[in-house]
Amino acid sequence: MSDFAIYAEVVEKVRRLMLAYQASVKAEYIALCHRDGSLIAEVGNLPSCPEPSLLAVLGNGAYDSAKQMGGMLGGENFQSVSFSGENRSVYISSADNALLLLQVFPGPKLPNRVEDFNRLLVEKLLEAVPTFTQNTSKLI
Amino acid sequence: MSSINFATREISCKVVYYGPGLSGKTTNLQVIHQKMPQDKRTDMVSLATEGDRTLFFDFLPLNLGDIKGFKTRFQLYTVPGQVYYNSTRKLVLRGVDGIVFVADSQRSRQAENLESLQNLRQNLQDYGMDLDDMPFVLQYNKRDMDNVFTLDELNAELNPRKVPFFPSTAHNGKGVVTTLKAIAMLVIEKFNVKQGFLRKAAESVNNTGVHEVSMTKEGLSVGQAQPPANAKPQLAQPTTPSSPFKMPSFAAKPGVAGAPSTGTGSALFQKGFGASPFGRPRTPTTIARMPTFGRTVEKPEDNSDDEIELRPYVPKKK
Numbered sequence A: 001m002s003d004f005a006i007y008a009e010v011v012e013k014v015r016r017l018m019l020a021y022q023a024s025v026k027a028e029y030i031a032l033c034h035r036d037g038s039l040i041a042e043v044g045n046l047p048s049c050p051e052p053s054l055l056a057v058l059g060n061g062a063y064d065s066a067k068q069m070g071g072m073l074g075g076e077n078f079q080s081v082s083f084s085g086e087n088r089s090v091y092i093s094s095a096d097n098a099l100l101l102l103q104v105f106p107g108p109k110l111p112n113r114v115e116d117f118n119r120l121l122v123e124k125l126l127e128a129v130p131t132f133t134q135n136t137s138k139l140i
Numbered sequence B: 001m002s003s004i005n006f007a008t009r010e011i012s013c014k015v016v017y018y019g020p021g022l023s024g025k026t027t028n029l030q031v032i033h034q035k036m037p038q039d040k041r042t043d044m045v046s047l048a049t050e051g052d053r054t055l056f057f058d059f060l061p062l063n064l065g066d067i068k069g070f071k072t073r074f075q076l077y078t079v080p081g082q083v084y085y086n087s088t089r090k091l092v093l094r095g096v097d098g099i100v101f102v103a104d105s106q107r108s109r110q111a112e113n114l115e116s117l118q119n120l121r122q123n124l125q126d127y128g129m130d131l132d133d134m135p136f137v138l139q140y141n142k143r144d145m146d147n148v149f150t151l152d153e154l155n156a157e158l159n160p161r162k163v164p165f166f167p168s169t170a171h172n173g174k175g176v177v178t179t180l181k182a183i184a185m186l187v188i189e190k191f192n193v194k195q196g197f198l199r200k201a202a203e204s205v206n207n208t209g210v211h212e213v214s215m216t217k218e219g220l221s222v223g224q225a226q227p228p229a230n231a232k233p234q235l236a237q238p239t240t241p242s243s244p245f246k247m248p249s250f251a252a253k254p255g256v257a258g259a260p261s262t263g264t265g266s267a268l269f270q271k272g273f274g275a276s277p278f279g280r281p282r283t284p285t286t287i288a289r290m291p292t293f294g295r296t297v298e299k300p301e302d303n304s305d306d307e308i309e310l311r312p313y314v315p316k317k318k
Helices: A008-025 A052-072 A114-128 B025-035 B083-093 B107-126 B151-158 B176-194 B196-204
Strands: A004-006 A029-034 A039-044 A080-084 A088-096 A099-106 B003-005 B010-018 B045-048 B054-067 B070-078 B098-104 B136-141 B165-167 B210-216 B219-225
Touching (some): A008 A039, A052 A080, A052 A099, A052 B045, A052 B054, A052 B070, A080 A114, A088 A114, A099 A114, B010 B083, B010 B176, B025 B070, B054 B083, B083 B107, B098 B107, B098 B151, B107 B151, B136 B176, B151 B165, B165 B176
Parallel strands (some): A004 B003, B010 B070, B010 B098, B054 B219, B098 B136, B136 B165
Antiparallel strands (some): A029 A099, A080 A088, A088 A099, B045 B054, B054 B070
């Protein structure tokens, strides 16, 4: 409830960054999701998934589950979770406390150095859109 | 914490069905899924065990119509009820906007109801939220079973705050949609209250109308009440004890049908008028369902944590 307001201008900036990133890592689909499950911006498309918000919700669930597992096993600073299927691979990483990046790649393997590329994108996103790290929950 | 997305023109709200195991939370969502018209829902997602017990959550997105050109998306979640899944329940509660507590009316289940309600309070507190400050309704399910508590007995145990409560028999659909309507109304009202910056925008174009958002079969609709003469929008309208989420006066007078829109007479949350939400004429555009990145909403210049002021919507020139 405008605890998190997403402006068109911001989305355009985010989308430009994500498009450049998509071209460099040859991702099929990239989505920036809020941790409450809402979708902020996306590039690319997945014909088999008619409802991208489901991806956002399930991506959050997958990340949270893996993070819990990591925590139980003594892991700290959990940053990402990946899944490799026969036709597609998924890489989900935290972009900020409140944001997740969900990336879908064609094929059974993730690109080399996806972590490094991802880190670069996250830095650029947070630099370009400082509002992502601002708390706007004090509106009333 | 719902989000308002000016790019996709969507308002998202998260409603969680909470309660003890086997109280009927998933059944509620299944019934809603079955009863909703095709155009207002998509597939329901259930992360469940083979025995159909919820393992992580059930998720059902609903489109409940437009408010002044903004699609309202309600995301309905359930949590796993079993005591030992608390970490999962807590994750699902993050960013919640409204809660339906589904209690089992059977006398034998009273301890589980109380434990689950206490668990809900605790989990919310861990996120810095207070159950008493958020939209919350109770659903007393399984009213068709033998040996159930009376509604008064259930209220005495579970409802000291006298929040709205609804008897139900979820498996045959009784009381399910009524509960959903009630929580959706409370969430929308709270949303309106929280939209301080929208109210300021309304004030800046001398809006004086009073609108009420209500649920209908078609979804959300914006009704209209006659404002008193020279009424001005209240920025910090006090709430009354009987209605903790009282609607604020933040919207404008409706435009007259057939008359050219001047902008100042258009409601903030009203569909179909020719002006933008903030008073300027709007060029006719079609709203795509998913992100339409061509739109431009100017960001406020003085952007502080305490105050956000929206600038009028100016369509991009081609």
